[in-house]
Amino acid sequence: MSTNLEIKAPVADPAAFRAKAQALATETVGTDDQVDTYFCVPSGRLKLRESSLSGAQLIPYLRPNDGGPRRADYQVISVPDPDGLKALLGEMLGVHRVVRKRREIWLVDNVRIHLDAVDDLGDFMELEAVFDGTPATEAEQQRKVAHLMKELGVDEGDLIATSYEALIG
Numbered sequence: 001m002s003t004n005l006e007i008k009a010p011v012a013d014p015a016a017f018r019a020k021a022q023a024l025a026t027e028t029v030g031t032d033d034q035v036d037t038y039f040c041v042p043s044g045r046l047k048l049r050e051s052s053l054s055g056a057q058l059i060p061y062l063r064p065n066d067g068g069p070r071r072a073d074y075q076v077i078s079v080p081d082p083d084g085l086k087a088l089l090g091e092m093l094g095v096h097r098v099v100r101k102r103r104e105i106w107l108v109d110n111v112r113i114h115l116d117a118v119d120d121l122g123d124f125m126e127l128e129a130v131f132d133g134t135p136a137t138e139a140e141q142q143r144k145v146a147h148l149m150k151e152l153g154v155d156e157g158d159l160i161a162t163s164y165e166a167l168i169g
Helices: 014-024 082-093 135-152 164-168
Strands: 002-010 027-039 045-051 055-062 070-074 095-108 111-118 122-131
Touching: 002 135, 014 095, 014 111, 014 122, 014 135, 027 082, 027 164, 045 082, 055 082, 095 164, 111 135, 122 135
Parallel strands: none
Antiparallel strands: 002 070, 002 122, 027 045, 027 095, 045 055, 055 070, 095 111, 111 122
């Protein structure tokens, strides 16, 4: 299983945020057009992501709805036939929501910075610090995320506790 520590917040000025992210980045990944289809599940979340950069991936994950930096445990499973899987899971589980976004991605070491333009919602930023899931490493990731929040001008009071699919609802 993979683990990350993540935050999400609205962005009032995407151009200013982009400039800050580019200045901090150790690597630029690029722009990714994504369609996330969320399925109805009794706990956690299950989405099929169709990505212009990464292809199709099934991503089951567990993450609390907390405003502060929160841990997410997940798997990323490559999907060779996204249309077939989407139809099957839609029939079996039901589709909860579909989220479309354009995501700009930068890296600062192991932390991904996202600038998302989400259809019907607006502009948001995310930080995702990928780590091994151990408590000792989690404290280090908390520090990295807090530092990047400060550098990017994100206040803790701006953080959003839910996913895009919940915000669209």
